[in-house]
Amino acid sequence: MEIKLLTEHYDKKEFRFIEGYKKLGGYETLKKAFSLKPEEIINEVKASGLRGRGGAGFPTGVKWSFLPQNGEKRYLLCNADEGEPGTFKDRLMMERAPHQLIEGMIISAYAINSPKSYIYVRGEYNYPIKVLEKALQEAYDAGYLGKNILGSGFDHDMDIYRGAGAYICGEETGMISSLEGKKGQPKLKPPFPAIKGYLGQPTIVNNVETLAAVKYIIRDGAEAYRKYGTEKSAGTKLFSVSGNVNKPGTYEVPLGYPLMDLINNECGGMKNGAKLKAVIPGGSSAPILTAEEVQKTTMDYECLAQMGSMLGSGAVIVMDDSNCMVDMLKVTLHFYHHESCGQCTPCREGTGWIHKIVSSIVNGEGRLQDIDLLEKIAQQMMGRTICALSDAAAMPTLGFITKFKDEFEFFVREGRSKVKEVRAHA
Amino acid sequence: MFKLSDEGINFVKKELARYETKRSAIIPCLYRVQKENDGWVSPESVSYLSELMELPEAWINEVLNFYTMFNKKPVGKLHVQVCNNISCCMLGARELTDHLCKTFNVKPEEISEDGKITISKVECLGSCDTAPMMQINDDYHENLTPGSAEKIIKGMLNGN
Numbered sequence A: 001m002e003i004k005l006l007t008e009h010y011d012k013k014e015f016r017f018i019e020g021y022k023k024l025g026g027y028e029t030l031k032k033a034f035s036l037k038p039e040e041i042i043n044e045v046k047a048s049g050l051r052g053r054g055g056a057g058f059p060t061g062v063k064w065s066f067l068p069q070n071g072e073k074r075y076l077l078c079n080a081d082e083g084e085p086g087t088f089k090d091r092l093m094m095e096r097a098p099h100q101l102i103e104g105m106i107i108s109a110y111a112i113n114s115p116k117s118y119i120y121v122r123g124e125y126n127y128p129i130k131v132l133e134k135a136l137q138e139a140y141d142a143g144y145l146g147k148n149i150l151g152s153g154f155d156h157d158m159d160i161y162r163g164a165g166a167y168i169c170g171e172e173t174g175m176i177s178s179l180e181g182k183k184g185q186p187k188l189k190p191p192f193p194a195i196k197g198y199l200g201q202p203t204i205v206n207n208v209e210t211l212a213a214v215k216y217i218i219r220d221g222a223e224a225y226r227k228y229g230t231e232k233s234a235g236t237k238l239f240s241v242s243g244n245v246n247k248p249g250t251y252e253v254p255l256g257y258p259l260m261d262l263i264n265n266e267c268g269g270m271k272n273g274a275k276l277k278a279v280i281p282g283g284s285s286a287p288i289l290t291a292e293e294v295q296k297t298t299m300d301y302e303c304l305a306q307m308g309s310m311l312g313s314g315a316v317i318v319m320d321d322s323n324c325m326v327d328m329l330k331v332t333l334h335f336y337h338h339e340s341c342g343q344c345t346p347c348r349e350g351t352g353w354i355h356k357i358v359s360s361i362v363n364g365e366g367r368l369q370d371i372d373l374l375e376k377i378a379q380q381m382m383g384r385t386i387c388a389l390s391d392a393a394a395m396p397t398l399g400f401i402t403k404f405k406d407e408f409e410f411f412v413r414e415g416r417s418k419v420k421e422v423r424a425h426a
Numbered sequence B: 001m002f003k004l005s006d007e008g009i010n011f012v013k014k015e016l017a018r019y020e021t022k023r024s025a026i027i028p029c030l031y032r033v034q035k036e037n038d039g040w041v042s043p044e045s046v047s048y049l050s051e052l053m054e055l056p057e058a059w060i061n062e063v064l065n066f067y068t069m070f071n072k073k074p075v076g077k078l079h080v081q082v083c084n085n086i087s088c089c090m091l092g093a094r095e096l097t098d099h100l101c102k103t104f105n106v107k108p109e110e111i112s113e114d115g116k117i118t119i120s121k122v123e124c125l126g127s128c129d130t131a132p133m134m135q136i137n138d139d140y141h142e143n144l145t146p147g148s149a150e151k152i153i154k155g156m157l158n159g160n
C-alpha cells in the first residue's frame, strides 16, 4: 500500500503556493526546528536512519557530521539534476511541492549552519524551475529566507542554478565544478565535498527527496519516521515506475515493499496482460533482475544489494517479454558513452568500446568472442576511475550479459534478435 | 556583428553580481545569448560575451563545448528533441523519431532546408512515465504516437 508521507498533498493545487502550503501545515516545522539546537536536528536525522535518495544511499546525518568544526563558510547544494534514466520523482516534487523542498532545505541549512544554498536543476526542467522561482520569491516575501528568519537570528539565502545538459553534473563533484562556472568534470575524492567542496569550502550535497524528507523527520520525530521501512532502510521512498505497466508513475511506498506488489497493486499490473521478463530496479545503472528474481525482491537497500543490484534513485523500469535485451543494452550504453566526461581512460575508452561491440551485435556483425570481450572490458572499467559513471556503465553490462546470455549468443549466431526484429537505428 | 539587447546586457550585469564568482554567470549568460541569437551560440557571440563579461574567451568556450543544451550551429525554429533513452525506446521512441524525420524530410540533428525544424535524439528527459515523449523548444509533449507527434509539430509550424 502507498504511504503518503511526502506526497500527501501532491494532488492539491493550492499546495504549490505559499498560502495553501501554510494552510496545510507548511513552515510550522521550520518554527519547530528553530526551537531546537542544530546538533539536535543532526542527531534526529541520524537517529531516523535516513539515507540519501539520490543514488548512493549514504546516511544523511552521518554525512552532515563530517563537516569540519570550524568557522569556515559552508554551502548546501540541492541536487536536482535528475539525469539517471528512468527517474522522474524529483521533477514531480519540485512541480507539486516546491515549498516542501524549500522548508526542508532551510531546516537542513540551519542544522549544518550554512548561510547559502543552491538548488541545481537540470537545464531541461524549464517548468519546475519556474515553479521554484515563484516559490522562492514567496518564501523571501514571507520572511522564511533572508536575514534573521522568524526572529531566530539565523540568516539564509537560497538561489536556483540551471544546468545545461550533462548527466555527469548529477555527480556531486561534477555539480560543484559546474556551479563554479566550469565544465562539469568530477574531482578526485578525497577530499570529500564536506571538507572541501564548492569554491574550496565545506559543502553538503543532498538530493531533492532527501532534503524534503528532513522536514518530516523533524516534524514527526525520528521514531515516527522509522515506523516505515526496515531496520537498515528507514522511511518511505518515491519510486518512478516506467515501462510496460498499466499505470506508470511515481509512487511513495515504505522501503522494504515487495516489488511485485508495486507492479501489481500500484501500477495496475503488466500492460495488456503481457508476461514480465525483467526489471531494472534503480535506474539504468542498476543491474537488471530477471522475472524470477523480481518475485523475491523487496525494495530496500539491503535486499537489492544482496541480489547484486541496487536501489539507486528508485527508478523502476519494468520490461515485458517483447523486449530484446541486446537492444536494451545497446540503448543503455549509448547513454553512458555519450555522457562520459572523458577525463579517465577506462571510462572514456571503455564506454566507447562496449557500446561499439553491442552495436555490432545488433547490426548482425557480432562474433562469439565478443560476449567474453564485453565481460572483460566491463570488469576493467570498474573501481579505477574518478567517479562512478564508469562502474554505472559496466555493472548493467555484466548484468545483461550474464542473465540473458542466451539472447546475446542467439543474436551473434543468427544475426538477428531472439525476441523480435531489432532495426538498426543509428 | 552580434550584440545583446539592452535588456540582455542588463541581464548579464545582474548575473555577474548574482553568484559568488563571476565565472558562474557563464551558463546563464550563454543561455541569454542563445535566446537572442536564433537558438545558437556563434563564435562571434562568444568573443562579444567575453568582452562584455570581462572573462577569458577560453572559459566561455570550455562551458559552451561541454554542455549539450548549447547549440554550436544553427538549429530550426522548432527544435524537436525526442527522448531516445530506455523507457521511451521500449514504447516506440525510435520508430517515432524515424517517422518524424521522414515526414519533415530532415536527418537527425540537422536543420531543414527552410530553417524551420531540427529533430534531435536526446537522453532521458525525466518524463519516462509518459513515454514516448519529446521536448519542443521549452515544452514537453507526452504520451505520443507517431501520428499525434506529427500533428503537434504541423500545428506549430503553421502557427509560426
Ligand SMILES: Cc1cc2nc3c(=O)[nH]c(=O)nc-3n(C[C@H](O)[C@H](O)[C@H](O)COP(=O)(O)O)c2cc1C
Pocket (backbone or CB within 6 Å): A051, A052, A053, A054, A055, A056, A057, A058, A060, A079, A080, A081, A082, A083, A084, A167, A168, A169, A170, A171, A172, A173, A205, A206, A207, A208, A210, A211, A387, A388, A389, A392
Ligand atoms: C554519474 C553519476 C550521476 C549522478 N546523478 C545524480 C542525480 O542526478 N541526482 C542525485 O541526486 N544524485 C546523483 N548522483 C549521486 C550524487 O553524486 C550524490 O551522491 C548525491 O547527490 C548525494 O545526495 P544524497 O546523499 O541525498 O543522495 C550521481 C552520481 C553519479 C556517480
Ligand code: SF4
Pocket (backbone or CB within 6 Å): A168, A185, A186, A339, A340, A341, A342, A343, A344, A345, A347, A348, A385, A386, A387, A388, A389, A390
Ligand atoms: S569515470 Fe567517466 S564520467 Fe567519471 S570522471 Fe572519469 S571519465 Fe568522467
Ligand code: FES
Pocket (backbone or CB within 6 Å): A085, A086, A087, B083, B084, B085, B086, B087, B088, B089, B123, B124, B125, B126, B127, B128, B131, B133
Ligand atoms: S526514458 Fe524517455 S523520458 Fe526518461
